[in-house]
Amino acid sequence: MTETTKTGNKNWRPATTLVHGGTMRSPFGETSEAMYLTQGFVYDNAEAAEARFNGEDPGFVYSRYANPTVSMFEDRIKALEGAEAARGTASGMAAVNLALMASVKAGDHVIAAKALFGSCRYICETLLPRFGVESTLVDGTDIQQWKAAVRPNTRALFLESPTNPTLEVIDIPAVADIAKTAGARLIVDNVFATPLYQSPLQLGADVVVYSATKHIDGQGRCLGGVVLSDEEWITEEVMPFVKHTGPHMSPFNAWVLMKGLETLPIRVARQTDTAGRIADFLAGRSKVSRLIYPGRDDHPQAELARRQMRAGSTMVALEIEGGKEAAFRFTNALEIIRISNNLGDAKSLITHPATTTHQSIGEEARAELGITDGILRLSVGLEDPEDLLEDVEKALSAV
Numbered sequence: 001m002t003e004t005t006k007t008g009n010k011n012w013r014p015a016t017t018l019v020h021g022g023t024m025r026s027p028f029g030e031t032s033e034a035m036y037l038t039q040g041f042v043y044d045n046a047e048a049a050e051a052r053f054n055g056e057d058p059g060f061v062y063s064r065y066a067n068p069t070v071s072m073f074e075d076r077i078k079a080l081e082g083a084e085a086a087r088g089t090a091s092g093m094a095a096v097n098l099a100l101m102a103s104v105k106a107g108d109h110v111i112a113a114k115a116l117f118g119s120c121r122y123i124c125e126t127l128l129p130r131f132g133v134e135s136t137l138v139d140g141t142d143i144q145q146w147k148a149a150v151r152p153n154t155r156a157l158f159l160e161s162p163t164n165p166t167l168e169v170i171d172i173p174a175v176a177d178i179a180k181t182a183g184a185r186l187i188v189d190n191v192f193a194t195p196l197y198q199s200p201l202q203l204g205a206d207v208v209v210y211s212a213t214k215h216i217d218g219q220g221r222c223l224g225g226v227v228l229s230d231e232e233w234i235t236e237e238v239m240p241f242v243k244h245t246g247p248h249m250s251p252f253n254a255w256v257l258m259k260g261l262e263t264l265p266i267r268v269a270r271q272t273d274t275a276g277r278i279a280d281f282l283a284g285r286s287k288v289s290r291l292i293y294p295g296r297d298d299h300p301q302a303e304l305a306r307r308q309m310r311a312g313s314t315m316v317a318l319e320i321e322g323g324k325e326a327a328f329r330f331t332n333a334l335e336i337i338r339i340s341n342n343l344g345d346a347k348s349l350i351t352h353p354a355t356t357t358h359q360s361i362g363e364e365a366r367a368e369l370g371i372t373d374g375i376l377r378l379s380v381g382l383e384d385p386e387d388l389l390e391d392v393e394k395a396l397s398a399v
């Protein structure tokens, strides 16, 4: 039997919460949290099973919807985010799908920012309409477009900020006001900012989603996601969806991701610091026609970024002059920074969105989002900043 009392204290600062929050120790008194790699649970007698099923005994029943290790992960991130409740999912996309599906039914309407990660855009543009949920995509940075898109049946507004890959910043409090007036739920994908640098719930959002695959794992090992919101909605809408459709996080992944949470602040701080240095180094270079970093004063929405984010993030976007050919020459000349579509990792990773992550949205949609053939997205890792700067400088000279 595990202790049912979970470790946690509202007054702890984030770094402490991320090390101790949600811990449930077994009678063995283990230092590191136990990994409860079990599908189900046994009961001492038939009466105990009955009590567990009818809710009189609040213990665990089946890992498709609740497991002690996943529960520790959920409690830890919930305390960091300042949310009442959380559900872990198998991937970031499972979290996004869950948050949207738990918000709408046939006949409802969703508004989403155009600048979404490709699979998120697929859910809004293609999947939801198949089930009778209409969607409108807007330029997320234009508040008037959000307002104009509202219909009497609008039930959810969805955005990511900063956006992938051009790092646009969307005014979360302004969109939250529109959602409140419309009686809709605002869902924010907070992957790029991380829970450390942006708190959407405090900015007025109703739901926050993460791909835990990114910074929360931070070492390229496993996929995961999480949906955070108020207790009532999670219990009434999210929980039944998880229980009956099966997108819950596995205990093994929850354990790895929980270990990731312990080191999240030091990793993200270091990666952000290096990202800022690389952005400063690239700004104004003759072969770099655009440099986008939310922590710099020349970011198109620098003032908004300062207002709603606590730092610039671990991501840098740059446009190499000369289109696809020049961008490919730059990426192929990098030695330490590897070509990959993931982000938030200890290893620095670079992506050419137009031919990879954003290939499927088509040329017109890319042009609308400013994803030119020269744009690259750099996720800055934990390597020595001097080595990364030398790598970038060498690659630039190859262009």
Ligand SMILES: Cc1ncc(COP(=O)(O)O)c(C=O)c1O
Pocket: 091, 092, 093, 094, 096, 117, 120, 160, 164, 189, 191, 192, 210, 211, 212, 213, 214, 223, 224, 225
């Ligand atoms: C902003 C954003 N949201 C959601 C996802 C989906 O996460 P996952 O790959 O864990 O399903 C990703 C990346 O893949 C992402 O970049």
